[in-house]
Amino acid sequence: MRSRRVAIAALAVATSLAVTACANRGGGGETSSANYPSKDLTLIVHAGAGGGSDLTARTLAKELESDLGKSIVVENRTGGGGRVGLTYLKDRPADGYSIGFIPVEVAMLGHQGADIKPDQYTILGQVMNAPATLSVPAESPYQTLAEFVAAAKAAPGTITVANSGAGAIWEAATLALGESAGVTFKPVPYDGGAPAVAAGVSGEVKAVMAGVSESGAAAKDGRLRVLAVLAPERVAALPDVPTGKELGVDVVIGGWGLMGAPANLPAEVKQRLADAVHKAASSATFTDVMTKAGNTPMATSPKDATAFTQAEFQRFGEIYQK
Amino acid sequence: MGAVFLALGVVILVLARAIELPDRALAVSPRIWPEALGTGIIALSVLQIVLAFLATPKRDDVEPATRVGVLRVAGFVLATLAFGLLWYYIHFLVSGMVFVAALTWIAGGRGIKDLILFPAGITVVLYALFALLLRVPV
Amino acid sequence: MNALLDGFGALFTPQIALCILAGAAIGMLVGAFPGISATMAVALASAFTLTMDPLPGLAVLLTILVAAQFGDRIPAILINTPGTPASIATTFDGYALARQGKAGIALTASAYASAIGGLVGIAVLMAAAVPLSNLALEFGSPEMFALVVFGLTMMIEVSGGKIVKGLLAGLFGLALGTIGRDPLDGSDRFTFGIPQLVEGIPFIAVIIGLFGITEVFSQMVERGHAQQEAVRSFGRWWPNKAENRSMIKPVAVGSAVGTIVGILPAAGGDIGGIVAWDQARRVSKEPELFGKGSLEGLTAADSSSNAGVGGSVLTTLALGVPGDSVMAVMLGSMIIWGIQPGPSLFSQHPDLVYSISGILIFATLLTLGLSLLRMRGVAKLLELPTRFLWVVIVTFCIVGTYAVNNSVFDVGLMLLFGVVGLLLRRFGIPAGPIVLGLILGPLAERNFRRSMELGGLETIYTSPIAVVLLVAAVLAIAVPRIRSRMKARKRPSPPGTPEPRQPAGVGS
Numbered sequence: 029m030r031s032r033r034v035a036i037a038a039l040a041v042a043t044s045l046a047v048t049a050c051a052n053r054g055g056g057g058e059t060s061s062a063n064y065p066s067k068d069l070t071l072i073v074h075a076g077a078g079g080g081s082d083l084t085a086r087t088l089a090k091e092l093e094s095d096l097g098k099s100i101v102v103e104n105r106t107g108g109g110g111r112v113g114l115t116y117l118k119d120r121p122a123d124g125y126s127i128g129f130i131p132v133e134v135a136m137l138g139h140q141g142a143d144i145k146p147d148q149y150t151i152l153g154q155v156m157n158a159p160a161t162l163s164v165p166a167e168s169p170y171q172t173l174a175e176f177v178a179a180a181k182a183a184p185g186t187i188t189v190a191n192s193g194a195g196a197i198w199e200a201a202t203l204a205l206g207e208s209a210g211v212t213f214k215p216v217p218y219d220g221g222a223p224a225v226a227a228g229v230s231g232e233v234k235a236v237m238a239g240v241s242e243s244g245a246a247a248k249d250g251r252l253r254v255l256a257v258l259a260p261e262r263v264a265a266l267p268d269v270p271t272g273k274e275l276g277v278d279v280v281i282g283g284w285g286l287m288g289a290p291a292n293l294p295a296e297v298k299q300r301l302a303d304a305v306h307k308a309a310s311s312a313t314f315t316d317v318m319t320k321a322g323n324t325p326m327a328t329s330p331k332d333a334t335a336f337t338q339a340e341f342q343r344f345g346e347i348y349q350k
Numbered sequence: 351m352g353a354v355f356l357a358l359g360v361v362i363l364v365l366a367r368a369i370e371l372p373d374r375a376l377a378v379s380p381r382i383w384p385e386a387l388g389t390g391i392i393a394l395s396v397l398q399i400v401l402a403f404l405a406t407p408k409r410d411d412v413e414p415a416t417r418v419g420v421l422r423v424a425g426f427v428l429a430t431l432a433f434g435l436l437w438y439y440i441h442f443l444v445s446g447m448v449f450v451a452a453l454t455w456i457a458g459g460r461g462i463k464d465l466i467l468f469p470a471g472i473t474v475v476l477y478a479l480f481a482l483l484l485r486v487p488v
Numbered sequence: 489m490n491a492l493l494d495g496f497g498a499l500f501t502p503q504i505a506l507c508i509l510a511g512a513a514i515g516m517l518v519g520a521f522p523g524i525s526a527t528m529a530v531a532l533a534s535a536f537t538l539t540m541d542p543l544p545g546l547a548v549l550l551t552i553l554v555a556a557q558f559g560d561r562i563p564a565i566l567i568n569t570p571g572t573p574a575s576i577a578t579t580f581d582g583y584a585l586a587r588q589g590k591a592g593i594a595l596t597a598s599a600y601a602s603a604i605g606g607l608v609g610i611a612v613l614m615a616a617a618v619p620l621s622n623l624a625l626e627f628g629s630p631e632m633f634a635l636v637v638f639g640l641t642m643m644i645e646v647s648g649g650k651i652v653k654g655l656l657a658g659l660f661g662l663a664l665g666t667i668g669r670d671p672l673d674g675s676d677r678f679t680f681g682i683p684q685l686v687e688g689i690p691f692i693a694v695i696i697g698l699f700g701i702t703e704v705f706s707q708m709v710e711r712g713h714a715q716q717e718a719v720r721s722f723g724r725w726w727p728n729k730a731e732n733r734s735m736i737k738p739v740a741v742g743s744a745v746g747t748i749v750g751i752l753p754a755a756g757g758d759i760g761g762i763v764a765w766d767q768a769r770r771v772s773k774e775p776e777l778f779g780k781g782s783l784e785g786l787t788a789a790d791s792s793s794n795a796g797v798g799g800s801v802l803t804t805l806a807l808g809v810p811g812d813s814v815m816a817v818m819l820g821s822m823i824i825w826g827i828q829p830g831p832s833l834f835s836q837h838p839d840l841v842y843s844i845s846g847i848l849i850f851a852t853l854l855t856l857g858l859s860l861l862r863m864r865g866v867a868k869l870l871e872l873p874t875r876f877l878w879v880v881i882v883t884f885c886i887v888g889t890y891a892v893n894n895s896v897f898d899v900g901l902m903l904l905f906g907v908v909g910l911l912l913r914r915f916g917i918p919a920g921p922i923v924l925g926l927i928l929g930p931l932a933e934r935n936f937r938r939s940m941e942l943g944g945l946e947t948i949y950t951s952p953i954a955v956v957l958l959v960a961a962v963l964a965i966a967v968p969r970i971r972s973r974m975k976a977r978k979r980p981s982p983p984g985t986p987e988p989r990q991p992a993g994v995g996s
Contacts, residue, residue: 070487076893078531078817086535103487106893107690108683109669115683141676142683188942194674216941217672219934222816226809230625232942245808245823249830320824351915355656362663365678372673377940380673383933384666391659398652415914419709423910426705426882430903434896450883457708457875468876476887479517484524484532486891 064124064297068099072120072128074113076106080241080321084156084285085129087317091308096300109133109195111142118148122290124297127152130286132197135340139348140195146337150293151286152302154333155309157324158239158283159259160201161266162189163252165231173255173275176235180211189213190224190236198224198237200347201258201281205237205272207347208279228252239283240265241322258282265322284326284340286333302330352399355391363388425456442481446473495842498543499850507540507547508847512855514548515555516862519562522569522696523888526556527814534821542825543843549818550801550844551851554606557757557794558855561598562866565786566591567881569700573692574757574796576923577765577789579699580646584781592722593731595863597783598790601739603856605791607849608743609750609798614845618834621806624751630948633935634957635752636928639759641964642766646779646920653917661925662932664689671934672941684897693889693898694905694926698919700885701906704878706913711874725863731783738768738788746792750799756812757793758927764792770968779920798848805829805841 071089075081082104089100105113110133120126130149137144162173170176180187191198194217202215216233218224221242228236228243229251236243236252244265246252254269258281262271272279287305289298308314309327318325328336366384433449450469459465480486498504511533518529529552537545560571565582578598585594613620627635640658647654667678668688679685727735742764749760768788769778778785800811801818808830810816822829827840834841872880889902909919939947948954 076531076813077528078534078813078820080820082531083820101485101487104894107895108686111683111686112893112895140674194669194672199674214941216938217674218938219671222810226625226807227628229807229809230628232628241823245828245830248828249808249832251830317824320826321820322823351917355660358660358663369670369677370675372675374673376672376937377944378937380670380675380677383937384663384677387659387663387666391656391663394652394656394659398656401652413710415709416711419711422708423705423907426708427903427907430882430886430899434899446883450879453879453882454875457878459875459879464875468879472880472883476883479521480887480891484528484891486887487894 062296064300065096065098067125068101069096069124070120070126071100071102072113072117072126073102073104074106074110074117074129074131074133075104077104080158080239080323081129081131081285083321084318084323087314088129088155088287088305088308091311091314092304095304095307108142109137111137111144114144115142117288118144118290120290122150122292122294124289124293124301127287127289127301130288132283132285132340134286135337136195136197136200136344136348138341139345146334146341148291149288150291150298150330151288151334151337152298152305152330153309154284154286154326154328154336155305155314156285156318157259157326158241158285158322159257159263159280159324160198160205160237160282161240161243161247161254161257161269162205162235162237163228163243163247163254164235165228166251166253167231168234168253170235170255171253173270173272173277176255177209177211177277179234180206180209180213184212185214187213187235188216188233190216190218190227190233190238192221192224192238192242193217193219197281197283198239200344202237203347204279204281205258205277208272209277225252239322244322259324263322263324264319286337298330352395352402355395355398359388359391359395361388362391422456422458426453429453429456443473443477446476491838492842495839495844496846498839498843499547499846503544504547504847507544508551508850508854511548511551512555512851512858515552516559516855516858518552519556519559519571520866521888522563522571522700522885523692523890523892525572525692525814525892526553527817528891529556530814531817534817538821538824542822542827545821545825546844547847547851549821550847551854553801553814553818554794554797554848554851555855555858557606557797558599558602558859561602561790562595562863563700565594565598566866567700567877568703569881569885570695572757573695573927574761574793575790576695576758577761577793578786580765580779580789580920581782581785583703584779585783585786588781590723590781592725592863593727593783594786596725596860597727597731597735597787599856599859599863601735601742601787601791602794602859603852604739605743605746605793605795606797606852608791609747609795610802610845610848610852611798612747613751613798613802614842617802617806617841618831620751621803624803624807626953627752628951629935629938629942630951631953631957632752633932633939633948634951634954634961636932636935638957638961638964639763639928640924640932641961642762643921643924644965645766645769646762646924647918650916650918653915654921657912657917657919658921658925661922662929663925664694664922665926665929666933668930671930672937682897684893684895688930689926690893690895690898690901691926692892693902695923696885696889697902697905698909698922700881701902702909702913702919704881705906705910707874708878709910709914727783735783735787737771738764738784739791741768741771742788742791743795745788746795747799749792750796750811751803752811756800757796760796761789761793762924762927765789770964794852798845801844801848802841805833805844806831808833 073082073085086102089102093100105116117128134146164170189202199215202213206213221238224236225238225242227233229246240263247254256272257263257269258272258279260280306327315325366381366388369381429452436445447469450472451465454464518524530549537548557574560575561578563569563571564575564578565586568579568583570576582594643658667685669686670677745764745767746760765785765788769775772784800815804811804815810819886899890899
C-alpha cells in the first residue's frame with residue numbers, strides 16, 4: 029500500500045516537472061524573427077566528432093557565437109555516409125534555430141538512391157573547398173599528368189587509383205578525371221582516406237585520389253608526388269603543383285562544405301544567418317584553421333552557393349549516369 | 351535452435367542471390383561472400399540438427415529459467431521501448447527518472463529509497479555526465 | 489641523447505603535470521563507461537586543447553587515450569561489458585575470475601599487465617618507429633587479408649569446446665558484418681532501406697547488447713529473487729608469487745603481439761587483445777583454463793591491447809597517416825598546431841618525439857597508480873543490491889550507446905541484441921565468435937576483394953608475408969588436433985611443450 033502511494037506521489041511530481049520542462053524546451057513557438065536569435069542554436073554535423081567536417085563546423089560555430097550572441101551546440105548525427113545527418117537537418121523546423129554543415133554528399137546521395145536534394149535546404153553560403161589531388165608514389169615512373177594519362181590510354185582500365193571508399197567523392201573525382209581526359213582508370217576503394225594514402229605511399233596502387241588535407245603530409249615529405257590539383261586555382265598548401273586546367277585537363281572537383289538550414293527559412297532570419305556565416309567564414313581564425321588543415325576557406329553569398337550546389341547536383345547526376 | 355539458424359542461412363542465401371550486380375566489371379562478384387556465408391550456415395545448422403538427434407544435450411552451465419525472471423526481462427524490454435517514446439516528448443531529467451524508477455520496480459525494488467532517491471540520483475549523474483559534460487543532445 | 493633530455497625535460501612543468509592529471513581523470517572515467525570511446529573523448533577535448541600550446545594540449549589528449557584503456561578494463565572484469573572495444577578479450581577471463589570471487593586479483597593483475605604492455609610498446613617504438621612504420625607499409629591488402637584469416641581461425645578456440653555451435657555463431661557474426669554498403673561497388677547491401685545500416689551494423693551497440701545487456705538479462709532469468717549474490721567478494725587484491733611467475737610469459741607474449749598489431753594500420757587494441765589471448769593460450773601450460781578464469785589469458789589480452797597504443801601513436805607520427813580514428817583526430821590537432829608528422833619529424837624534431845613518448849610513459853605510470861588506488865572505490869559499486877546493479881548497468885548501457893551516434897536506433901539495436909544474446913546463451917551458443925566474426929569479417933572481405941581488383945590471386949600467393957600467415961592459419965587449426973590425437977595414442981607425453989611457431993609471425 030505504502031509503495032503505491034509513493035508511486036502516485038512520484039507520478040504527480042513527474043507530471044508537474046514534465047509540464048515545466050516542456051515549456052522550457054519547446055520554446056513556445058512565439059519567437060518572432062524580429063528579435064532573432066532569442067535562444068541557443070543547434071548546428072547539425074553529419075560526421076563524427078573529430079573529423080574534418082566536424083573541425084570546420086566547430087571552428088565556424090565559435091565565430092558565429094560571438095556574432096549572434098547565443099551559444100551554438102554542435103550535434104553530430106552520424107551514419108549512412110551523411111544520409112542520417114542530412115535527413116535530420118532537412119526535417120528540423122525552419123525557424124533558424126537548427127542550422128547545419130552541408131557537405132558535398134548533398135549533391136551526390138540523391139543519385140545514389142537517397143531522398144536528398146539541394147532544394148530541400150536553405151543554403152546560407154559556402155565556407156570551404158577541399159580540392160582533389162592526384163598523387164603517385166615517389167618512385168613512380170610517371171612524372172607528369174600527361175604521362176599518367178598516356179599510360180591509361182595505352183592500357184585502359186588497368187591503372188589503379190586508390191580512393192577513400194566506394195561511392196565517396198574521391199571515387200567520383202577519379203571517374204570525372206578519366207572522363208575529362210578521355211581515358212578509363214580503375215578506381216580501388218579503401219576504408220578511408222588515410223589507408224588510401226598509405227596504399228599510394230607503399231606503391232600498392234599506381235596513384236591515389238585524395239583531398240589536399242589527406243595527401244599533403246606525405247607530399248611534403250616527398251613520399252608522394254602530386255601530379256595535379258583539381259581546383260580552379262593553385263592551392264596554398266601545394267603552391268608548386270599545377271591545376272588540372274593548366275595541364276590541359278579541365279576538371280574541377282573535390283569536397284566542399286556549405287552552411288545551411290531546412291528549406292523555407294523566413295527571409296529576415298535567412299539574411300541574419302547568411303551575414304553571420306559570411307562574417308565567420310571570412311574571419312582570420314577560421315581561414316587560418318582551414319588553410320593549415322589543407323583546405324581552401326571560402327565565403328560566398330547564399331545566391332552563389334545555391335547556384336553552385338545546383339550545378340554540382342546536375343554534374344554528379346551526369347557522372348553517375350555513365 | 352538448429353532450425354532457426356537453418357532459416358537464417360536460407361534467408362541470407364536468398365538475399366545474397368538478389369544483390370544487384372554493378373555495371374562496372376569487378377574481379378569478384380559481390381554476391382560470392384554473402385552466398386558462401388549463407389551456404390556455410392545452412393551446412394552447419396544441418397550438422398547441428400543431426401548432432402542434436404544423435405546425442406542427448408547436456409545442459410551444464412545453464413540454470414533453469416524462472417518465471418519471474420522471464421517476466422522481468424520482458425518488463426525491462428517494454429519499459430525501455432516506452433522510455434524511447436516518452437523521452438521524445440518529455441525532458442530527460444523527468445522521463446529518465448520515471449524510467450529508472452520503473453526498472454527498479456520491475457527488478458523488485460519498493461519504497462521511497464528505491465523508487466525516488468535512487469532514480470533521482472542515477473538520472474542526475476547521467477544528465478551531468480552526458481548532457482552537461484559530453485554535450486550529448488538529450 | 490641531448491634530444492632525449494630536452495624532450496623529457498620540457499615536460500617537467502606544473503602546467504604539463506596538471507594536464508596529464510586532467511587527462512588521466514577524464515580518460516579513466518570515459519573508459520569505464522560502456523559506449524563512450526576514447527575517440528569521442530579525444531575529439532571533444534581537442535576543441536578545448538586547440539587554443540593551448542602544443543605540448544600541454546598533447547599531454548591532455550594522449551593521456552586520455554592511455555587512461556581510457558585502463559578504465560575500460562573495470563566494467564569488462566566486473567560486469568562482463570567492455571568499456572571500449574579494446575577490452576573485449578578482457579571479458580573472456582576477467583569476468584570468469586570475478587565470478588569465482590577473484591575480482592581483486594583480476595583488477596590488480598590487469599592494471600599491471602596493461603601498464604607493462606603499454607611501456608613495452610612505447611619503448612620499442614621510441615627506438616625504432618621509423619623503420620617499423622616502413623615495415624607496416626609492407627602490409628597491403630593481401631597481407632591484411634592473410635592476417636585476418638589467421639585471426640579467424642581463433643573462432644574454434646573461443647568456442648569453448650562446442651565447435652559446431654561456435655562456428656555457427658562465428659558465421660552469424662560474419663553475416664552481420666556483410667550488412668552495409670558493398671565495399672567495392674558502393675551499392676547498399678542488406679540495409680533494408682535503413683540509413684543507419686549503410687555504414688555497417690553499429691558495432692558498439694551490438695557488443696554492448698551481446699555482453700552487458702545479455703549478462704543482466706541472463707542473471708534475471710536464472711535468479712528469481714533479486715537478493716541473490718552477484719559478484720560480491722573480491723578475494724585477495726595482490727597475486728602471490730606463483731601467480732606472479734605464471735603471468736610473466738603471457739605478458740611477454742601479449743606485449744610482443746600488441747606492439748606488432750599496433751604498428752599495423754587498421755588493426756587496433758580489440759584485435760591485438762584477441763590475438764594475444766589466443767597466442768598465450770597456445771604457449772600456456774594450462775590452456776584448458778583459458779576462458780574459464782585464467783590470469784594468463786587476462787594479462788596477455790590486457791598487455792597486448794595497451795602495447796598497441798604506443799605502436800599506433802608513433803607509427804602515425806612516423807608515417808603521417810593515421811592508424812585509427814583516435815589518431816586521425818589527434819593528427820588533425822597536430823597539423824593545426826603546426827606539427828607536421830612524417831619521417832622528417834623524427835630527424836628534425838627528435839625532442840618533440842621524445843616529449844610525446846615521455847607523456848605516454850608518465851600517463852601510463854600515473855594511470856597505473858590511479859587504477860590501483862581507485863579500484864576499491866569502484867568495487868563499492870558492486871556492493872549495491874543486485875536490483876540496483878541491474879538498473880545501473882542497463883541505464884548506463886542505454887545512455888552510453890545513445891551517445892556513440894546520438895541515435896535512438898542504436899539503442900533499439902542494443903536491446904535487440906541483448907535479447908538475441910540471451911536466447912543464444914540459453915541454447916549454449918557462445919557470443920565470442922559472433923563478435924570475432926563481426927570485427928574481422930568486413931576486414932577479410934574488403935581486403936580479399938581489393939586484392940582481387942589489384943591483380944587477382946597472384947597478389948596473395950606472391951606475397952611472402954601473406955603466405956606465411958596463411959600457412960600459420962592452417963597450422964593453427966591442424967596442429968592442436970594432431971597433437972591431441974598423438975597425446976591420446978601415447979599416454980605419458982611431456983605436457984605443454986611450447987609450439988615452435990612465433991606469435992603472429994609478422995616481422996618475417
